[in-house]
Amino acid sequence: MESIKQTAQQVAEAIGAETNPNAPSNSGEMPGPSAYPIHSQRDEGKTVGIQAEMGKDPITLKQEGDNGYELYKAANKLTGKKAIVTGGDSGIGRAAAVMFAMEGADVAIVYLPEEETDAKDTERLILKNGRECILIPQDIRDEQGCNRIIETVVQRWGRVDILVNNASVMYDTPSITDITTEQFDRTMKTNIYGTFFLTRAAVPHMSKGSSIIVTASQVAYAGPPSLLDYSMTKGAQVSMVRSLSNQLLSKGIRVNAVAPGPVWTPLQEAAMDKDTLKQWHQSPAPIGRIGMPSELGPAYVFLASSDGSFISGQTIHVNGGAIVNG
Numbered sequence: 001m002e003s004i005k006q007t008a009q010q011v012a013e014a015i016g017a018e019t020n021p022n023a024p025s026n027s028g029e030m031p032g033p034s035a036y037p038i039h040s041q042r043d044e045g046k047t048v049g050i051q052a053e054m055g056k057d058p059i060t061l062k063q064e065g066d067n068g069y070e071l072y073k074a075a076n077k078l079t080g081k082k083a084i085v086t087g088g089d090s091g092i093g094r095a096a097a098v099m100f101a102m103e104g105a106d107v108a109i110v111y112l113p114e115e116e117t118d119a120k121d122t123e124r125l126i127l128k129n130g131r132e133c134i135l136i137p138q139d140i141r142d143e144q145g146c147n148r149i150i151e152t153v154v155q156r157w158g159r160v161d162i163l164v165n166n167a168s169v170m171y172d173t174p175s176i177t178d179i180t181t182e183q184f185d186r187t188m189k190t191n192i193y194g195t196f197f198l199t200r201a202a203v204p205h206m207s208k209g210s211s212i213i214v215t216a217s218q219v220a221y222a223g224p225p226s227l228l229d230y231s232m233t234k235g236a237q238v239s240m241v242r243s244l245s246n247q248l249l250s251k252g253i254r255v256n257a258v259a260p261g262p263v264w265t266p267l268q269e270a271a272m273d274k275d276t277l278k279q280w281h282q283s284p285a286p287i288g289r290i291g292m293p294s295e296l297g298p299a300y301v302f303l304a305s306s307d308g309s310f311i312s313g314q315t316i317h318v319n320g321g322a323i324v325n326g
Contacts, residue, residue: 072099072298077305079104082157084149086110086140086198087167089118091265092215095297096164097122101131103301108134108153110167110198118266132157140167140194141186150201160205162304165195165237166215170230184229191233195240208252211304214241216257216315221324234259238315245313254312256303261319263291285320 083100087093088109097107107126111119119135126133136152138145153160168191173179199212206212219227220234238257245255262285284290299316302308317324 072102072294074099074102074104077103077301077307078162081105081161081304082108082153082159083162083164083304084108084110084153084160084198084202085164085166086194087215088164089115089122092260092263092293092296093164093166094118094122094125095293096166096300098125098129099294099297099301100162100304101126101129101133103305104131105162105304106132106134106157108136108149108156110136110138110140110149112139113137139190140198141189143193143197146194146197147201149198150205154205159207160202160210162211162213163199163202163206164213164215164300164304165198167194168215168230168233170227172226173228174226176228179229187229187233191230192236195237199244203248203253206251206253209306210253211308212244212248212253212255213300213303214255214257216241216259218259218261218317218319218322218324220259222322241315242313249312254303254308256308256311256313257315258296258299258303259315259317259319259324260296261285261291261317261322263293263296265293286322287320289320291318291320 078100081100081104083097083105085093085097085100085107086109088097088107089111093109097109100107109119109122109126116137119137123133123135134153134156136149138149140146140149150160169187171179171183171187173183195214202212214237216237217230217234219231220238223231238259241255241257248255262283296318299318303311303316
């Protein structure tokens with residue numbers, strides 16, 4: 001970990017980030033780590049992150065909102081496709097959902113009822129791009145609820161072309177002895193059970209050319225000590241992608257994962273207390289900063305579209321320069 005910090009510092013110095021680390025350039029350069037007020041939703045007792053209540057909203061290259069996403073150039077890569085994105089209300093899920101819509105797909109987003117405000121913001125951005133949006137408030141730990149998600153989409157659109165299993169929970173906990181059974185249960189059932197339940201229900205409604213994408217994480221390879229239960233689930237997801245790909249390739253359905261590095265989303269504010277969050281902000285990726293959700297969105301478009309037609313069973317690492325193997 002220390003070597004990663006040193007590398008990040010060296011890169012920052014090389015690109016001159018130390019001269020003004022908090023000022024975005026006209027080319028879309030991201031602000032440095034100290035640009036964000038430290039606001040922990042975990043300190044407020046919240047188990048899920050709400051983007052609308054973050055200390056500083058995640059930005060999409062310039063800013064998120066009516067004028068956001070302007071640096072992403074869509075090319076009708078997903079025209080007519082029907083997509084489902086879990087955790088699509090905010091963060092990386094929102095970026096994927098909105099970029100899918102920009103590329104011509106209709107998108108159903110799945111979220112927890114308490115995330116309704118964020119979901120409405122995502123819906124507005126999808127509708128603005130001229131696509132349909134289905135809002136589905138549902139905890140994916142519920143097996144029957146996952147079945148209802150697929151039934152809702154199929155009744156409306158007739159099929160599922162793209163499934164993004166993005167919803168996850170994460171809690172920074174320094175010792176295994178501090179991980180409660182309640183926390184362990186919620187993490188496993190959200191990240192693993194939910195991914196499995198929804199995928200199992202969706203596959204019968206997917207056909208040749210369809211794509212399943214899982215949001216894994218670089219922690220599956222790096223093993224940070226305070227994210228034990230979360231890392232376990234991400235490792236399981238990577239293994240699921242490899243095995244399920246081998247199972248579904250004969251049907252023409254591709255299965256891949258995206259493994260983000262440090263990215264500024266509501267997940268972090270819900271996972272960490274204020275002190276830990278401050279330390280996280282000061283330990284960016286080797287590129288010299290923390291990533292933004294919009295920098296992950298294009299990877300999902302790539303894997304969902306025909307551009308990724310020869311890719312399956314793989315994990316794309318979008319992590320700001322960290323070298324991982326496995």
